[in-house]
Structures are given as structure tokens and as C-alpha cells.
Amino acid sequence: MKFTNYDPGVFYDEMFAEPGAPRLGYSLLQERIESLPKGEIQARQAAAEQAFFDLGITFTVYGHSEGTEKIFPFDIIPRIIEKEDWTHLEKGLKQRVFALNTFIDDIYHDQRIITDGVIPRELVESAEGYFPVCAGINPPLGVWCHVTGSDLVRDETGSFFVLEDNLRSPSGVSYVLANRRILKRTFPIVFTEMNIRPVDDYPTMLLDMLQEISPVEASLSTAALLTPGMYNSAYYEHSFLAQQAGLELLEGRDMIVQDGQVMMKTTKGLQRVDVIYRRIGEDFLDPQVFRPDSLLGVPGLMEAYRSGKVALANGPGTGVADDKVIYAYIPEIIKYYLGEDAIIPNVPTYLCWEKKQLDHVLANLETLVVKAANESGGYGMLEGPASTKDQRQDFKQRIISKPRNYIAQPALKLSRAPVIVDDHSEGRHVDLRPYVLYGKDINVLPGGLTRVALVKNSLVVNSSQGGGSKDTWVLD
DSSP: OOOTTOOOTTSOBSSEEETTEEOGGGHHHHHHHHHSOTTHHHHHHHHHHHHHHHHTOEEEOTTOTTOSEEEOOBOSSOEEEOHHHHHHHHHHHHHHHHHHHHHHHHHTTTOHHHHTTSSOHHHHHTOTTOOGGGTTOOOGGGOSOSEEEEEEEEOTTSOEEEEEEEOSOOOOHHHHHHHHHHHHHHSHHHHHHSOBOOOTTHHHHHHHHHHHTOSSOGGGOOEEEEOOOTTSTTHHHHHHHHHHHTOEEEOGGGEEEETTEEEEEETTEEEEOOEEEEOSOGGGTOTTTSOTTOSSSOTTHHHHHHTTSSEEESOTTGGGGTOHHHHTTHHHHHHHHHSSOOSSOBOOOEETTSHHHHHHHHHTGGGEEEEETTOOTTOSEEEGGGOOHHHHHHHHHHHHHOGGGEEEEEOOOOOEEEEEETTEEEEEEEEEEOEEEESSSEEEOSSOEEEEEOSTTOOOOOGGGTEEEEOEEEBO
16 A cells, blocks of 8 residues: 555644655654555454454444444554654643642642632532542542543644543553554564554553552552443453453442451452452442442442542542533643643633633634533534534533533644555544553553544544544654
């Protein structure tokens, strides 16, 4: 396959600086792809897709007419990030996660940031992820957000921005590991000739972090992953991470709280659980504290957590910093706690709860992207430039009825990267979700999940809406 007719267009292209001129880190990859016999790149793409099928790398789409279990779409042309770019991103992500953690801890303790007028109290207390029951909790090491996935995008100038933060149960890291394993088979020569930073040690990093927050010595600690079960859309990831990191894979029904201690049921009787990496939301975590009808959680779990008998990652209540309205204040949050400007800026954001900004949003819906404050997966969103008059009218009424629940952002010209389409390549929009682990230190996995909007001209990269992924190579 040749890239002769590939047109980067008006967007920043990850692979080509201009038609026929690859960016520095891509030269060897382009040469290797173009040296392959006709049809070979398509054969390797098919082999990669078969490998995903054989490994059972799937996700669940609820309500899909063709069945719920889907093979995760994957394009074998990797996305490459230069060392200088990654150094900048890594520094910015560490700054951001540290500030977010400080913010969460402050919100559930002294609330200095509210008292000093940086963020209005009503915005915090109306956030879906804010739980007053978490007030006064002191998590191990003072860390609330142990696993964070912040979504990054590039605009037409090549500048990076943070699009949103995911601090509750960010998913997708299992696909990062699977993508890398398959790409090593797909381009073995290129991989050995380029100095690419590894991602394979993420399970070890995860286990180390969990043991660091354990209330007992690491060698005596039992760590578990709490899953809603096999019908959850991310169950593949839950089981994969548990197996790779050496965690017990448990559902709520597999545990009880006895004498203030969390215990798991085994064939040899009850065994203590010291750390729980939870992949269920707070609402379902403990029916004695949150939803009384929940069958997914563990009665008494929050009391064991509050008393320090068990550690939870991520800490309940972290979702207050997940809210897309709170997101708009993160530059101010960083400035307030650290006295620094944000290294990676936010996308410019309009807050619909403010009258002047609301009027601007309502008058310019056809040029903006409107998002619900607590939706994810590309849902609850209006792509203004691609919307119909009826869709805009519908969103106008939604915004007017609940202005606190919506933000709007300009429709960025997201960067693109080439993907294989039949016998040629075409540009598709991409974003990047790096994964940050926070225990004793803050560690960023080199690269992360490059998500691709495989539907032509679409900006939605979510797998449930036609998105796929690429392996992300960080050059060292």
C-alpha cells in the first residue's frame, strides 16, 4: 500500500507534515509499509483482527440489533508520539492529577477552594459525583484518584488540549496492552529497529500501586478487582487485568464484611481482602450507604473503608472532579493549589449555567459541541456542525430546562491519522487517553489508548458508536 494519494487535508495529521512528507518518527514505518507486496498490509490487518477474535478482545454494546458482544475495532497503522511531545504531556498529566487529587481532598475536608470563592458551592454540591457521605474520609496516602484517564486532543496547529477527565472507572487500558502485543507480531522488524517505550508492565504498576495503599504489608496483602459481573460492557477488561496483575476477580456477592473487615468467600473459608480496585460506581457500592436496592456491592464496605480496614481505588467521591462543569474550572484549580498555569490547557468551554454564556451557546448551537455534564461514551452530546435543525431545537430545550447540566465547546478540527480502508488509506480523527497511576508517586503509562473515529468525518471515537483504536508508540 502506497501513501502517494493520501491527503492530510486541513487537519493536523499525525503521520504526515504535508502530502508525501512523513513526520520524523514515521519515516521508517512508511518505508516498511510501502515496501510490502500488494495486498500484504490488508492481510496483516485481517490477521490482527483474527487475533483479537481468538483472544476474545471484546466490548459490549447494549441494545444492538446484531448482538451485544463485539470485537474491538483496530487499525494496525500505529500512532507515534515523539519523545519531546511525550515529555511535555507526562509533565502536564502529573500536574493535573496532583491538582485534581488535592481538590477532591479539599472538597471532602476544609473546602478552602469554595470559601475562597474559586468555585461556587452550588456547582460542587450539585455534581452527580459529589457524595456528602465521603466527607471527612482520609484515604491511604491521602490519594483519592488512583487510576485516571484524561482524554487529550490536538487541534489544527498540533497543540494538545485536555478534552475531559475520567476519574471514576476509566476503561480501555486492556486494549492498550492487547494492541501492543498484536502490533509486535504485525511489524516485528520496525518494532525492533525503533526505540519504543514499553507498556507491558502496566499490570505490575497497577499491583504495586494497590499494594502501596494497602493497610497491611504488601507481602501479606490481598488485592481484588470488584466487577459488576460478566454482563458489564467492560468485563473483558476486568477479567484481563485481574489475571495479568494477580488480583482476585470478585463480584459483590463474593464478599462480606465481618467484624469490620472485608472477607472473600473461598473453598477454604473466608479470607481477608485488603485492597479493592473497584469497577462499579458509588451508587452500587454499598447498599447500606448508597442505593439500598443494589445487588452489586457489599453491605458494610463503606464503614470498613472509613475505618481504614480496607483501601478502595478509586476512592468513592472522586467523580466530583469528573463533572464536565467542574472540568471548566481546572485551570483555576491548578492555579489555586499549585500556583502554576496548566501545562496542558483545557478546550475553551462555555458554562450554560451562567446567563451570558448560555445566551451565546443558544445563539450558536450550529457551531458548537454541547455535552451533558455527567454523560460518557459520546452520549448526551450534540455535534453542532453535523446536527439537524430538529436536533438543535431538542438540545435547546434540554439546555434551557437544566442549564447546570450542560457545557459547550467550539468544534475543534481534531487531528487525524491514516487508517486502512480497502486497498488505500484515509485520514480519520483521533484522540488519546493516557493512564495515570497514583500511589506513593504519580506514574504515567507511556502512550495510552489512541481512539479512532472510524466512521468517515465523524468526531466520535467511542467504540459503542463506531470508534476503534490504534497502538500508540512513544519514542524514547
